[in-house]
Amino acid sequence: MGSKGQIGTREAIAATVYFLSTKLLTSFPQHMAEMGQTAAWIVPIISFAVATLGFLIMTALIRCYPGRSIVEASEEAGGPVLGTIASLGYFAFFFATTVLLIREFSETVSTALLPSTPLSVIMGVFILATLVATYLGIEAITRAASLGMPLIIGTLILLNLLLLPQSNFDAIFPLLGPGSGKLIYNGIIHSGIAGEVMFLSIIAKQLDEKHKVQTMGLVSLLLAGSFMIVSTLNYSAIFPYPMSVHITYPGYEASTLIYMGRFLQRIEVAFVFLWVISACVYLALSGYTTAIIISDMLKLPSHKPLLPAFAILGFTFALVPSDVPQATYVDFMIVRTYGGLAIFVMPLLLLLIARLRASHDTNRR
């Protein structure tokens, strides 16, 4: 249930776009290169297309139970057992991505900004900022996202433009990389890279214009998808395959290449500054989503008492991966792969059950 803030359409779209596209700052482009080789930029196109279908299924499920979030709708459709399993699946996806992203963002900061600072300190500060934001509630987080959105979009466009001199677009050929079949397969099974779109259906009942949830999701997917595709394309052109597979943070590495004369160079710190803010927004959104799923499951009046526990759990689990490659591997190869099943297939199953029940009830009448 949580705080019943009224979230405007702009704020909801801005937050979802943040949620979907902030992973560009991590090793996302590297994994796209692993899956799509020279056609790394095509993988997100397919994944986002599949995620769009998945989101349409989610909204269809919510429509069956107006005024409910997807967690409540799942429980209504699937009953206490299947509903709880579905909700735990959603929770597991968001909790795992939160934990892994905490680690990945912290490692990025450690590499780019604070190599001498202990990782636990960086992670602790991230979690503290996230805790403050999630405590203040979704209204504050979405508004912060909407306020920061023009700045982040501007930075992203600027970064891509400044990197154009370093780009060699011959590197994207052969256009279909490992072949269309493999490309489509990889795109489909990694549709979890856009799994964060479920956020909208989780906070559906807190939206100001609930009837526009589908439009909000589609617009968010379109915007975030465009950013990710263009950025991945650009990184593919800057770091040609197979070199792209060996660069952990292509975004950061690419920004170090910016050279605008003798005076304006090595400005990656300025970009990292904005990335840290984006990472905080991401973690706040994912932390809030995780807490609100449990809060809705247990029908708690507020998500706030859960936050300290989740903060400690997040900190602990984030330290579990032995290093960055392991964390990113778990994130993209396990969570985003099998997570897609939980967040897209489960709603489909529940929707079918809901429809069957509805038709059964109609026949009985």
Next chain:
Amino acid sequence: MGLTGGLLERLISLLLFQPPESKTQPDAEAGKDPHVHEPKTSKSLPNVRQARQRTGRKRKAGIGLGRITPKKIRTVKPNVLTQETSSEITPSIGETESSEMKLLSKNLQDNLNALKSILHYGTNADAVVREFDIPTIPKTEASIVFIEGLASTNIIDFAILQPLMLIANLDDDRKAENTLELVKRRLLPGNQVTEKDNLRAITEGVLSGATCLLIEGSDIALTVETRSWEHRGIEKPSAEMVVRGPQEAFNETLRSNLALIRRRMRTPDLITEMLKVGTLSRVDCAVLYIEGLTNPELVDEVKRRISETKSDHIQDTGVLEQFIEEKPYVLAPQTLSTERPDRMASFLAEGYVGIMLDGSPFGLVLPATFWSLLQSAEDYFLRWPFGAFLRVIRTLALILAIFLPAIYLALTNFHPEMIPTDLLLAIAASREKVPFPTAVEVLIMELSIELIREAGVRIPGIIGPTLGIVGALILGQAAVAASIVSPILVVIVAITALGAFAVPNFNMSFAIRLYRFLYIVLAAALGFYGVAIGVFIQLVTYVNLKSFGVPYMSPVAPYTRSSGDALFRYPLWKSEIRPSFLKPQQEERQPRISRGWVSNRTKNNKNDSSQIKSGQSKKENPQDER
């Protein structure tokens, strides 16, 4: 899940934070003081000893301070200050509410004794009682009561005593059957005479400078408007100066201030509601708004907060704002203070609510948004590109004032690779002889500049600002020469100070100074990462903040319709709507075509040839084009 969920639910509900009851008691309840006891009104004239004994007893009983309880909020149009009714007056100090609410008797001496007792006549040298006879047939005993210094002796002599004692003789019709009516209708030339029937209302009037006339045989007293005290004239603004625009500022007299606003808002819909604040100070507090325009819920909320403020001494809007703001622990100012009547008037025209307090040369504008604190009156008096440019400069000033020392610290300590090589070498050379770490160096300089600023304000006389500047220059120069700080840091600190001065709101400027120190600490500890985390926390705090129910970052986050008057300033003729976050009753400020002559000209140009031929000048109504 059901059982586990239920158990967890119960466990967590036990752990839930239960916010304390924020709602205060209803007015009627709040007004009742459990310690109040019935007064022992002395029948005889109190002497000094009696008065002291009485005061002592009351102190022991803990009832020294009466409580202000606005029973009913008045809606008063233009002559608000004089249209008081007895039911609205608050209890007096040192007397119980019940005794003050006591109705007057027809016995002059009883009434006079009661009033003397309340005013501590005899002990209190300011209270004056003048007893005399009105030459009616038969003569009627009367008394006037006033406070010396608050009431004008000239008015009392020539507009009260002289007519009553001398001119009454000239009239043939001097029958004493209805003396009150005779006095009120024919003998008191004062322009504002009010009837009062209870001691509380009379006391309130006398303490605010009116003169009370008590007449034998009448259980109604007359309060004559005689308020006149020494006050400062209207001067130029000292904190919100402009080059172009009005040069008038509020002073400490509420009446003058209200007149200054009303002179700019000549609409009968400008409402001034009067409240009292402070149980000891009992200052008049005016709540201003435009009837039919301002959101009534906003007005009610403002009045509710003021009327439920319980404090003994509120003498300035700076004090009042601390009682009515939403989040006292957030550094951001949540009300906007202004000393400019023109600014107050323009805010009222947009649908804001204004507060003026007697004795305070600053008015409050509610609610405040972050963007409004970066705006100056001059933005609107200049052509829009200049106004917009000033806004951009001010935003830059804000960023520099908060972040510049922190950025310098982060760059030099954590990310020197970002600094161009030549500059880096220059910085390194300048820091070569400085023994302190950069963080200490920055803190020394920032604290010094704060010291100079504070000392500059406190030094009496005209040498204050001069000494501040000279001190800063000499100190800076000497510090560099002594290798305590590097020259580049002096430049950084100077730019930062200039940035803080460029922020037009004094409270905001203060907040910025404090934020700067927080960011210095964050930058010293974690470099850019710390600064970014600080920005994020500040961002979420600000977007979560509300001022009187209005989101602080409106109209940007959340996005609401407005005339684009936030970070930039749009042309005035394009500013067609009032800020929708205020939910004004009339959202349209001006028609879509506010410059009607443009449409006339366009139309005329189109029909130019035909008009010339026909020799007619066709006049179009711009409203028709909409």
